[in-house]
Amino acid sequence: MSRVLVVTNDFPTRRGGIESFVLALCQGMPPEEVVVYTAAMPGAEAYDAGLAFPVYRDPASTLLPTRPVARRVVEVMRRHGCDRVVFGASSPLGLLAPALRRAGARRIVALTHGHEVWWATVPLARPLLRRVGDSVDVLTYVSEWCRDRIAPALSPGAAARMVRLSPGVDPDRFHAGCGGAEVRRRLGLGDAPVVVxxxxxxxxKGQDTLLRAWPAVLDRHPTARLLLVGDGPDRExxxxxxxxxxxxxAVVLTGGVAWGDVPAYTDAGDVFAMPCRTRLLGLEPEAWGDRVPGGAGVRAAGGGGGLRGAHRRPCSGAARWCTASRRWPPHSSGCCPRRGSGCAPTACPTGRVPHVSWGTCWPSDMPKAATLGGGWRPADYEIRRS
Known part of the structure; x- marks a missing residue:
């Protein structure tokens, strides 16, 4: 049987957007057709035991494209008869592609995210990214903004082979009424308008921007609450x-929550807001490339990588799910000067949600599987045998 070998540093038990993306990709394939090779992490043994597919952990906590790592990856690849390879992040592990090709890989796909924008910008890293592009069959990209910045670092042939692969939202997990009422009750939020x-x-990720904006929100909506879900080095x-x-x-910091509970916490909010910022002189960008005045980005989504545009200029509305009305506000047309698809107006249909001036839209050419409500289907992005 032909199998896919996923080689990645980004995998649970580490938490993050790429980790969630790669895990969802693996879980979307038949378990008998996927094998994962990843780094050593705390709690990995117990976590891996609950997965339906085999996971191999390297002795190192970070995989690098060295000869010892290549040798161990090839051993796993041959043990399971894998002839297709996916790199969870193209850089730097995509530099292993030639060795895996010699070992029998017939098709190699490397995913890119926001940090490849950094690789495409820095002089010493740029030629390495070009080597990766020339060594794989396909480089994916999550947004047009990322592609516009990564493609110039590649050879013309590699740039022409780039394919969009945007993370979608599983509507069976993220939907209205998936546990938000219980989270509200447990946290004492009641019927207050909540931004999550x-x-x-x-x-x-810009949670500090939300905090600094919150006194102005309270001036107009004294009962409004800000729900910050997650943990990390910025918590203190x-x-x-x-x-x-x-x-x-007025603010609730929940700390880390289990991945299975994220839909319920997202459902507890009337508005999802994440005003991401670009840092380090542009070397640490938000992969979706949304922009609003002041340099901060915003994402309005149903959680887990949902409805997020890729335009460079702000538009007038904010796409938001209202938990009070249990529906999206009606779309308007033509508000985005770059894509011209449609944004939801800023007003909540029930009048319960505070006005939020940040805006986001979604491009008309975005695959349905990458938009909230459309779901995500592995068949849309098949890792084909050639």
Whole structure:
């Protein structure tokens, strides 16, 4: 039987967007057709035992494209008869592609995310990314914004082979009424309007921007609550900022939650907001490339990689699911100057949600599987045998 070998540093038990993306990709394939090779991580043995497909852990906590790692990956590849390979992130592990090709890989796909924008920009890293592009059959990209920045670092042939692969939302997990009422009850939120932000607590995700904006929200909506779901190295700073702004009664920091509980926490909010910022002089960007005045990005989604545009200029509305009305507000047309697809107006149909001026839209050419409600189907992005 032909199998797919997924080689990645980004896999649970680590938490993050790429980790969730790669895991969903693996779980979307028949378990008998996928094998994972990843790094050593705390708690991995217990976690891997609950998966339906085999997972091999390298002795190292970070995989690098070295000869010893290549030798161990080839051993697993041959043991399971894998003739297709997916790199969970193209850089730097995509540099293993020639060795795996010599070992029998017939098709190799490498995923790119936001950090490949950094590789495409830095002089020493740029030629390495070009080598990866020339060594694989396909480089994927998550947004047009990323492609516009990665493609110039590639050879013309590699750039022409790029394919969009955007993470979608599983509508069987993320939907209205998937547990938000219980989360509200448990956290004492009641019927207050709630803005929820789900993600790692790191500076790039911009939770501090939400905190600094919250006093202005409270001036107009005194009962509004901000729900920050997740954990990370920025937590202590965010807790101090919450206290210094006098927001302890208006903000809930849940800490880390199990991946299975994320839909319920997302459902507890009336608005999902994540004002991501680009940092380090542009070397640490948000992969979706959304922009609003002031340099901050925003994502409005149903969680887990949902409805997020890839345009460079702001548009007038915010795409938001209203848990009070249990529906998306009606779409308007032509608001995005680059894509011209459609944004939801900023007003909540029930009037319950505070006005949010940040905007996002989704391109008309985005595959349905990459939009909220369309679901995600592995068949849309088949890793074919050639």
């Amino acid at each position: 932000c789900t993600g790692r607590l790191v500076r790039r 700073r965010l807790e101090r900022l919450t206290g210094s702004l006098g927001l302890r009664d």
